[in-house]
Amino acid sequence: MTDTLKTGQRRPPSMADVAQHAGVSSQTVSRVSNGLTNVDESTRERVLASMQALGYRPNGAARALKRGRFNSIGVIMFTLATFGNMRTLDAIATEAAKADYSVTLIPLADQTLGAVSGAYRRLNDQAVDGVVIVFEAHLIDRGEIALPPGLPVVVIDSNAGSGYAVVDNDQLEGARLATQHLLDLGHRQVHHIAGPTTSFSAMHRVDSWRSTLRASGIEPPSVHHGDWSTESGYQITLALAADPSVTAIFAANDQMALGAMRALHQLGRDIPGDVSVVGYDDMEEAHSFWPPLTTVRQDFHSVGRIAMERLFEQIAAGGHSSLGGVTTVPTELVVRESTGAPRGVSGS
Template identity: 65%
Template sequence: MTSARKPVSGTSAVPQRPSMADVARMAGVSAQTVSRVSNGQANVDEATRTRVLEAMAALGYRPNGAARALKSGRFHTIGVIMTSLQTLGNIRALDAISTEAARAGYSVLLMPIADTTLPRVSGAYRRMTAQAVDGAVIILQARFLDETAFTLPPGVPVVVIDSGTSPGYTIVATDHALGARQATGHLLGLGHRQVWHIAGPQTSFSAAHRAESWAAALRDAGLTPPPPLHGDWTAESGYRHGLTLARRPDVTAIFAANDQMALGVMRALRELGRDIPGDVSVVGFDDMDVAASLWPPLTTVRQDFDTVGRLSVRRLLAKVSAGAASEAGTTIVPTRLIIRASTAVPRA
């Protein structure tokens, strides 16, 4: 005679995951009503919706995301392809994207890439489309995107931040040209007879547009632009170029393409005994959180990273909803000059 198998000591049966039927029984509604609430549909009265949500919470019920995606055709996830988490602009934009996506009920899948060559970008895009996303935001700031040859494989909808692309893409961009004109015009308006520029990397879309606009503003004022000095966005590169400029008595105004490089410039000027702004005025770009706390407080161009990130998600979700009917276009977010104590009228 075979005895009944006893449970192994110290173990217990795995609890069964609550089902939609369990929620329906507790809330006193049909499974179809539970499904409508799970999918966020509007055709459920608020009292019923509240009962269903309370039953879900009490039972620990979680809708099956994969099943919902199959039914609705949406995964409620957007992808973000970007090259760096070390620059202020990328971090602030990613934060705004994540916040806006969460507000819309979407998750964010981040896919960093090592460089911005077209094969790398295309490869990252193909990998991302295999990850069940509804759309993708691309943050590269790479000049090659200006080329008309830039194309991505057909797939999920895309919004590109801060890059010029071939026709057919939806773009959200900061008005880098406006910001550079504001910075250069401010220094010229104070009476400086020349403005030197510490530019960002030559491969950068935003750096190129700032440098081009700086040079154009000088030419419009009847001045020949001096050669720009290219940094890599870091304070150290600003410091190196700042040492070069600080040794020149004819340099009275410097526009750095970001605040970190401006910070390095200010250090170099002080080390070589140049007063800010008495001897040299300095303008940055970004308006990082500590810009107002530097000494002297830094005059800079404020980028609205929050608006750029927020609009990129809104444009992307509009494309997701419109499908093939969606139209490409460019949204430009203006900059604002923040005048502080690092700039002044040049000494006679």
């Protein structure tokens, strides 16, 4: 029923072709395509059968332009390798599906201005209704990236300045809880294995660790920066814990804490008898480390859910929502067997 083009190719079947095949009007085919309910069930089944027989696909872009919405969001993310990013993306996808939205993921190969600008251009080509940025670098909060005007945007794990919605776990409180827990156990110093200096959340944890020590009258030691991997935690701790005065280590994520524990086992230093270890994230395997890991639990599901709520509010307001500022999700210290009082302290 479709015409043959001059090139010898057949044009895609149209709505009129489906209407003729099903013996109905084009308006009826349109109603079925758009999921409207004012169509007799037997007629709907006949139209759907004709669509399948002809290979007809409704023009989603045309329908989107008509209603002014694409039911699609874009997600810009630097890496899929970290525990937190994967959990956050899972929550975003879950909330999008509940609202009948699709997700277009743009992973960045590097955290440069060109990479981010390219991601914006690609999302613009995809015709999305809004964007969630899961981006831990400092590029955004330094004002070096101009976010697209008129496009609803929510930022996770960074800062976009005034006028944009930001959602993040309470990094400052999480690091304070970890450090204070070790001090309360009687440790006179807490060493920190931090994330990369380019990481927004890592540097917030460093700042909070330092301020918590100073609030107790303790001068912070040198910070040791890893790259979130178990290997970096292992290598740093091999050097750090060779010093017998080191009795407490706070690692900025659970993977580096696991590497630290491996190094301590290798050095023959008991956990927590000789050295206490605290991680950050509370990944599912944390309770199976040996000994089970004391860690800071981040609520990535709530971060993703709230980010989508903020984005949908902006979309409903036509991209001109007055909702901005930072929404902070509480963190929680989960105490397990990897921490205890240092030897010689009452109760150890």
